[in-house]
Amino acid sequence: MNTRKTALHSTLKTLPDTYRGFNLKRIFTAASYRLLPGACLLCGLSAGHDIDLCSACEQGLPRLGLHCDICANPLNTVGICGRCLNQRPTFSTVQTPLLYQYPVDLLLQHFKFSGQLAAGKVLSQLLARHIKEKTEREKCPLPDLLIPVPLHWKKRFFRGFNQCEIITRELSAQLHVNYSRYTIKRITNTPAQHHLSRKERQRIPGNTFVAGRASQLLHEARVALVDDVLTTGSTVEALSRTLIKEGAKSVEVWLLARTPLDN
Numbered sequence: 001m002n003t004r005k006t007a008l009h010s011t012l013k014t015l016p017d018t019y020r021g022f023n024l025k026r027i028f029t030a031a032s033y034r035l036l037p038g039a040c041l042l043c044g045l046s047a048g049h050d051i052d053l054c055s056a057c058e059q060g061l062p063r064l065g066l067h068c069d070i071c072a073n074p075l076n077t078v079g080i081c082g083r084c085l086n087q088r089p090t091f092s093t094v095q096t097p098l099l100y101q102y103p104v105d106l107l108l109q110h111f112k113f114s115g116q117l118a119a120g121k122v123l124s125q126l127l128a129r130h131i132k133e134k135t136e137r138e139k140c141p142l143p144d145l146l147i148p149v150p151l152h153w154k155k156r157f158f159r160g161f162n163q164c165e166i167i168t169r170e171l172s173a174q175l176h177v178n179y180s181r182y183t184i185k186r187i188t189n190t191p192a193q194h195h196l197s198r199k200e201r202q203r204i205p206g207n208t209f210v211a212g213r214a215s216q217l218l219h220e221a222r223v224a225l226v227d228d229v230l231t232t233g234s235t236v237e238a239l240s241r242t243l244i245k246e247g248a249k250s251v252e253v254w255l256l257a258r259t260p261l262d263n
């Protein structure tokens with residue numbers, strides 16, 4: 001594990017370390033990633049297929065096993081968790097292939113806080129593949145519209161990007177489903193979720209999200225809301241309520257990874 005962790009750190013360190021605004025570093029990151037694919041992000045060996053992970057590292061990723069049919073909380077059995085039985089969420093289901101554990105947590109942190117696009121792209125590709133396999137297996141249609149979880153404009157400005165938009169763009173390209181970041185907007189700047197206790201995270205003010213300038217796209221649409229990682233689910237619940245109120249027919253949630261509810 002330590003060797004893999006060291007390999008991951010050194011591989012990621014070789015990439016540019018920030019991604020803020022429109023600058024040369026950002027262009028270089030995108031261009032070099034396009035031109036020089038093929039090394040596994042975790043061990044540095046040849047990836048050898050359409051994703052920057054070798055087969056061994058990909059097989060070693062922490063997969064979501066048995067889980068709640070609605071919120072994807074890991075369970076020991078099939079069915080619906082107590083929390084969803086108590087209070088049924090507004091969204092119909094949560095789809096994700098991975099658990100938020102090493103090395104997924106490290107990849108996601110490098111993507112989100114250091115702007116490592118390659119890490120974000122790999123995780124988005126794994127999610128796209130999971131969705132493709134599910135829709136083919138269950139013969140269910142893809143949604144009409146993908147919507148990234150919005151950041152408050154101040155947070156987006158200071159971070160330089162919204163990681164959920166980058167994931168959504170990749171999913172849209174892979175699955176050929178339209179996306180829009182203007183159907184809904186966040187008007188309250190809530191503190192970063194990972195700094196808060198679970199109780200605090202569950203308190204999302206009712207007026208956090210409102211319709212955006214393209215909210216007419218929501219009319220009768222089957223929507224997939226795209227987030228990076230789900231913890232308590234209070235943000236996606238608040239968003240789902242607003243999307244339904246603004247005319248969406250149904251909302252499902254797509255995530256890069258799922259944190260167990262009790263963590």
Ligand SMILES: [Zn+2]
Nearest residue numbers: 040043054057
């Ligand atoms: Zn590898």
Ligand SMILES: [Zn+2]
Nearest residue numbers: 068071081084
């Ligand atoms: Zn549940």
